[in-house]
Amino acid sequence: xxxxxxxxxxxxxxxxxxxxxMLPYFCEKYGNPNSLHDFGSETHPALRKAMDQLYAGIxxxxxxxxxxxxxxxxxxNWVLKxxxxxxxxxxxxxxxxxxxxxHPAIGATCSFLESLGVRITxxxxxxxxxxxxxxxxxxxxxxxxxxxxxxxxxxxxxxxPIKELxxxxxxxxxxxxxxxxxxxxxxxxxxxxAGVDFMSFSAHKFHGPKGIGGLFIKNSQKLTSLLHxxxxxxxxxSGTLNVPYIVAMGEALEIANKFIDFENIHVKRLRDxxxxxxxxxxxxxxxxxxxxxxxNTILASIKGVEGEAMxxxxxxxxxAASTGSACASxxxxxxxxxxxxxxxxxxxxTALRLSLSRFNTEEEIDYAIEHIKKATQxxxxxxxxxxxxxxxxxxxx
Amino acid sequence: MAKNTLIGGSIWDEYSQKVQDRMNNPKFMxxxxxxxxxxxxxxxxxxxxxAESCGDAVRLYWAVDEKTDIIKxxxxxxxxxxxxxxxxxxxxxLCIGKTVDEAVKITNIxxxxxxxxxxxxxxxxPQKMHCxxxxxxxxxxxxxxYKGIDPEHFEDEIIVCECARVSLGTIKEVIRLNDLKTVEExxxxxxxxxxxxxxxxxxxxxxxxxxxxDILAETRAEMEREKLTAIANAKTSDLGADMSFEExxxxxxxxxxxxxxxxxxxxMLAMDGGNLDxxxxxxxxxxxxxxxxRYLGACSGCASGASGTLFAIEAVLKENLSQxxxxxxx
Numbered sequence: 001x002x003x004x005x006x007x008x009x010x011x012x013x014x015x016x017x018x019x020x021x022m023l024p025y026f027c028e029k030y031g032n033p034n035s036l037h038d039f040g041s042e043t044h045p046a047l048r049k050a051m052d053q054l055y056a057g058i059x060x061x062x063x064x065x066x067x068x069x070x071x072x073x074x075x076x077n078w079v080l081k082x083x084x085x086x087x088x089x090x091x092x093x094x095x096x097x098x099x100x101x102x103h104p105a106i107g108a109t110c111s112f113l114e115s116l117g118v119r120i121t122x123x124x125x126x127x128x129x130x131x132x133x134x135x136x137x138x139x140x141x142x143x144x145x146x147x148x149x150x151x152x153x154x155x156x157x158x159x160x161p162i163k164e165l166x167x168x169x170x171x172x173x174x175x176x177x178x179x180x181x182x183x184x185x186x187x188x189x190x191x192x193x194a195g196v197d198f199m200s201f202s203a204h205k206f207h208g209p210k211g212i213g214g215l216f217i218k219n220s221q222k223l224t225s226l227l228h229x230x231x232x233x234x235x236x237x238s239g240t241l242n243v244p245y246i247v248a249m250g251e252a253l254e255i256a257n258k259f260i261d262f263e264n265i266h267v268k269r270l271r272d273x274x275x276x277x278x279x280x281x282x283x284x285x286x287x288x289x290x291x292x293x294x295x296n297t298i299l300a301s302i303k304g305v306e307g308e309a310m311x312x313x314x315x316x317x318x319x320a321a322s323t324g325s326a327c328a329s330x331x332x333x334x335x336x337x338x339x340x341x342x343x344x345x346x347x348x349x350t351a352l353r354l355s356l357s358r359f360n361t362e363e364e365i366d367y368a369i370e371h372i373k374k375a376t377q378x379x380x381x382x383x384x385x386x387x388x389x390x391x392x393x394x395x396x397x
Numbered sequence: 398m399a400k401n402t403l404i405g406g407s408i409w410d411e412y413s414q415k416v417q418d419r420m421n422n423p424k425f426m427x428x429x430x431x432x433x434x435x436x437x438x439x440x441x442x443x444x445x446x447x448a449e450s451c452g453d454a455v456r457l458y459w460a461v462d463e464k465t466d467i468i469k470x471x472x473x474x475x476x477x478x479x480x481x482x483x484x485x486x487x488x489x490x491l492c493i494g495k496t497v498d499e500a501v502k503i504t505n506i507x508x509x510x511x512x513x514x515x516x517x518x519x520x521x522x523p524q525k526m527h528c529x530x531x532x533x534x535x536x537x538x539x540x541x542x543y544k545g546i547d548p549e550h551f552e553d554e555i556i557v558c559e560c561a562r563v564s565l566g567t568i569k570e571v572i573r574l575n576d577l578k579t580v581e582e583x584x585x586x587x588x589x590x591x592x593x594x595x596x597x598x599x600x601x602x603x604x605x606x607x608x609x610x611d612i613l614a615e616t617r618a619e620m621e622r623e624k625l626t627a628i629a630n631a632k633t634s635d636l637g638a639d640m641s642f643e644e645x646x647x648x649x650x651x652x653x654x655x656x657x658x659x660x661x662x663x664x665m666l667a668m669d670g671g672n673l674d675x676x677x678x679x680x681x682x683x684x685x686x687x688x689x690x691r692y693l694g695a696c697s698g699c700a701s702g703a704s705g706t707l708f709a710i711e712a713v714l715k716e717n718l719s720q721x722x723x724x725x726x727x
Contacts, residue, residue, distance in 0.1 A: 306477050306481070308478040309420075309478050315409070348450075349450075381426070382423060382474060383475065384454050384455055384456040384475050385449040385476040386476070
């Protein structure tokens with residue numbers, strides 16, 4: 001059976017070149033880089049290169065820190081909890097601003113901090129999935145410690161105007177963190193130009209391995225550590241370095257950035273082709289304008305077709321998609337992003353997320369279009385909420 | 398949390414083959430028209446339950462023979478996940494050949510069991526158990542329509558755990574009868590909360606009107622209030638009938654002694670211009686209950702306070718409250 005992977009916002013295939021590059025660091029050059037012998041020190045050139053690739057890949061300066069973490073979830077937790085220890089528990093500040101469409105790594109951490117007495121403000125988004133910068137301006141007060149707003153949304157692909165939002169926060173002396181996990185490798189990300197104080201990222205979203213990521217900290221700024229222990233990463237994040245994964249992450253980021261133009265031309269063209277085909281089906285809506293989205297993502301609602309039922313049919317055809325956050329696939333609640341953007345409750349249960357990568361082919365997209373149409377036809381024939389409406393009968397779908 | 402729950406798996410792996418087959422090829426999907434019902438000599442019933450906004454909606458068609466009340470044919474349409482489609486299909490099949498009254502007795506458990514490949518293994522993962530519940534509700538809606546009555550006629554109880562169909566009344570009763578103190582005990586006794594677990598506490602995969610943690614806390618609080626009321630009643634009325642003096646807490650004992658002082662002892666002392674105060678009640682290590690008193694008025698300094706009067710007071714208290722009482726003037 002043909003297999004088509006259209007769930008690249010959940011995770012991606014490791015780039016073969018990055019994979020090849022990391023292999024020697026498992027069985028040949030396996031020394032602990034902190035050890036004072038040749039087994040350890042022979043890993044240093046590769047580590048140095050990978051760190052250079054990461055710094056160059058996001059536009060960081062030598063005075064900045066990029067700390068390798070296990071993933072963006074750890075990085076997000078670190079920033080929020082670090083700020084709590086640095087500025088909130090001391091009584092200096094008491095407030096964090098975020099949005100209602102963040103990944104649970106931000107949302108759930110904020111809820112936890114709220115239980116400790118932190119004031120949390122969640123900015124709402126409009127029907128395009130974007131926030132109004134004025135809402136941020138109005139939400140900041142003298143006790144605001146941090147603004148944390150994602151660079152691009154994992155569900156809708158909506159790109160937030162990070163540079164403008166950073167300026168608003170900085171005008172009031174407030175630190176700015178962005179969860180860059182869905183932006184890095186898909187669009188040009190330059191932390192210096194954007195001015196962010198902190199940025200989280202995960203390698204497995206840009207064709208690196210799972211279980212490795214990073215946190216950018218501007219100008220080596222103070223941030224209480226999440227993991228205390230040895231002197232790894234300058235003592236900022238203890239734990240023996242995962243050399244093979246760091247090597248692969250650096251390489252994957254460099255390759256992804258080389259493919260940014262390809263992403264914005266060829267991947268976007270395939271995405272738009274798929275999206276156009278979906279929109280040919282009556283009563284299908286797509287969230288957000290294409291020009292405001294990362295080039296690989298579609299969040300569609302297919303009237304009358306429950307999201308999980310659609311996934312069942314697509315999976316049978318070998319097609320991987322998502323109804324929303326993969327983390328939420330075992331829950332029965334409707335897609336929270338769909339509700340956050342003010343979509344009708346009816347539509348919230350009909351969300352289908354399709355996310356492409358540079359490894360998808362035209363043939364795969366044609367195959368996906370064929371099977372999404374077939375599944376829509378079958379499930380609408382069963383559906384009790386679709387079958388009654390005469391105009392839908394006429395359409396033949 | 399345990400080893401098996403640390404790595405989540407594909408919920409589809411937990412679907413029985415029967416569920417998968419019905420998801421792929423529902424046999425009873427479709428409609429029954431007025432004409433088709435007439436051809437069968439039947440009355441057409443069309444009932445809806447749920448809404449797309451809830452994530453599940455089902456429409457049930459019945460062709461019912463009005464002479465026998467037997468459902469001759471049943472079909473469905475369903476907006477929902479694969480489990481909802483499979484459950485609706487099974488539910489429609491189970492209705493056929495039954496009378497309306499018999500069909501009303503089909504529960505979600507019956508539907509789920511009918512979809513099992515073997516009797517011991519659930520047909521769907523725990524969090525999907527509730528998808529078969531809709532089947533139960535739409536049958537009630539159809540039966541109510543056929544009989545021209547309100548669907549609530551069939552709803553005599555509030556169901557807290559939809560998966561195991563355990564009512565609020567049953568849970569409260571079991572807590573009281575067995576003096577249950579934990580949610581785990583409730584699950585052991587009733588199976589409520591054993592499946593999808595969303596009725597245990599807020600934060601599960603779906604919001605519930607009632608949660609076991611709240612029912613337990615409220616019922617325990619009610620039980621505690623009732624106990625206190627019993628104590629209070631015991632203190633003010635027929636003390637000793639329900640509860641011994643020893644079983645009362647200190648406040649209860651104090652009030653009981655005070656009451657007896659007012660009715661039987663103070664009038665006696667008042668005749669000589671005296672009175673007393675209860676200072677403390679303490680339980681001695683030897684099991685005796687010492688009641689410390691202080692004489693007031695004429696009784697204060699009276700020689701009889703350590704002999705005759707003291708014995709009289711002690712005798713009244715012993716006779717009415719407990720033989721273990723000792724009165725200690727200070």
